[in-house]
Amino acid sequence: MSQLLLDVNGLTMRFGGLVAVNGVDLTVKNRQIVSIIGPNGAGKTTVFNCLSGFYIPSDGSVMFNGKQIAGLKDYQISRQGLVRTFQHVRLFSKMTVIENMLVAQHRHLNTNLISGLFKTPNYRRLEQEAMDRAVHWLKEVDLLEFANREAGNLAYGQQRRLEIARCMVTQPELLLLDEPAAGLNPNETKELDELIIKLRDEHEISVLLIEHDMGLVMGISDHIYVIAQGTPLADGSPDEVKNNPDVIKAYLGEE
């Protein structure tokens, strides 16, 4: 049995009197694609915000690689290897594609001012390594030919892929994707689908996914969690979830 990468217990987020997330448990194993689904406003993105440190959870524990990360700052969490994307594309649109990839590797570079001013050998080497990693990942997502384009000028589907590449270049172990297929056409969704599977199978990382596109979710997930109104409703394999009466009720309503 593979080891637990992410282990969330009783995650709760309260905004004043409003309980947005109530006692959510989640586990992600190594090399697994796990999805969180649920109706709009169910608190899925709030869960992501808690995991990635954008919110500090009111209660519960988040163990990542055996270490408690609840309460850590956002940048500290992403440095541990848990990186996320957003519902809306958040690229640095005025920068070129390759520059986007380098900003993401900020902490892998020599940021010492003096060595940067004099271009010391160490500075050049790290810069070159970062460049190589960037090229590698641009190739993976099929964007290498656009490396010198401004990111804001890419097509929407390409921007989505660039966002994933920008996360991957930070060398994460767990990738949190927040509705990556939103706004994509069926063709692009299929490419995304293949990309996510490739990330798991070839690059051996885990993916935690929020998605409304049921075709995508059911097709690639190893495990699915259903959340409704901030509380866990069901979980299991795609088939189990699909046939769960509670889930059907939450989505379609009662007769």
Place this chain on the structure above:
Amino acid sequence: MSNSKFYNAIFAAGITLILACLMIGIKLDNEGAQLAVKGATAEQWGWIGLGIAIVFFSQLFSSQIDAMFGKIPKPNLGAMLPEERKMATLKPWLIAAVVVIMLIWPFMVSRGSVDLATLTLIYIMLGLGLNIVVGLAGLLDLGFVAFYAVGAYTYALLSEYFGLSFWACLPISAGMAALFGFILGFPVLRLRGDYLAIVTLGFGEIIRILLNNWSAVTGGPSGISGIAKPTLFGLEFTRRAKEEGNVPFHEFLGIDYSSSYKVIFLYLIAVLLVLFVIYVINRLMRMPIGRAWEALRDDEIACRSLGLNRTAIKLSAFTLGASTAGFAGSFFAARQGFISPESFIFIESAIILAIVVLGGMGSQVGVILAAIVMTILPELAREFSEYRMLLFGLLMVLMMRWRPEGLVPMKRPHLELKQ
């Protein structure tokens, strides 16, 4: 034409009438021991009437005038320059030519022009420093003059109390200003936009008031005078050496004394400092930290999710900007020989900010051009005496109307991937 436009025009004309009557129409004059109220002459009333008419009609036909403004073709500076590849080969030569001209030029013109050029160079330095904070990192700083003051007073005090030389104090001043930037930045960089602007504004005033009131050390409002001038490897630029055993510059070379040597020498130091600052900032923009500043300005949330520590990055911009101001400050103190809190009032911050905005935020060439315009223009407009500031304001309004992105909009030095 809508009714509201007409009322608007009437209202504006009315305001103009009231203001003009109060400011020009009525004058207080001494008549013996008493004050007497005097009306304006018929000619002046004529001008006031004309002014009111202009305001009225320009308000009434504002949309048509705006449309006309839109039709004026915006000069395309990019098209005037040779194409990009040619530029790349031409650029080093162009820069070399500018530097050589800057070095030769002072020997051919009057002392006054060199002095003015030195002042311009100080503002260029300040503009470039603030450009890091406002243009690159996107943090609005309204109290930038505080760091300028810290630099100036650091040199003045060290020189007065400990007799340290200008060259030793230059890095110390930059360091002190950076330290103040760090101390201020640490708590306030959590704030954003307007709030940050207000806090920095307050900080600028605190420093000035502190300097004004801490008379025991800073000399209070009367300032510090007799600050030592820079020396060239120990050679002084005075008629007679101040220190025993020192030889003044002109005696050392065996030439006649001329006071313009000192002015030219100061100018050359300023040129060197500016070149140094330009080089450093140019490198910074291409370094990871420069990229991080811009990334943070564009999208803070994305930066956080990618493991960038935003506080550290903002702090570095703030600190580096401040140290540039400290540099400029210590040079300013050395050039003037006298400083007082009067030199570091809010309007200075505003002027430096105006330089950055007019020049085009983030653009180095733009900031340099704007600094030149902003310091030389008031000198050229001297004959308009009291209407000088009015002219200055008018220019800024027109500028923002005509070219809101600044004189030379920022063009990012794109990093290219060589295939």
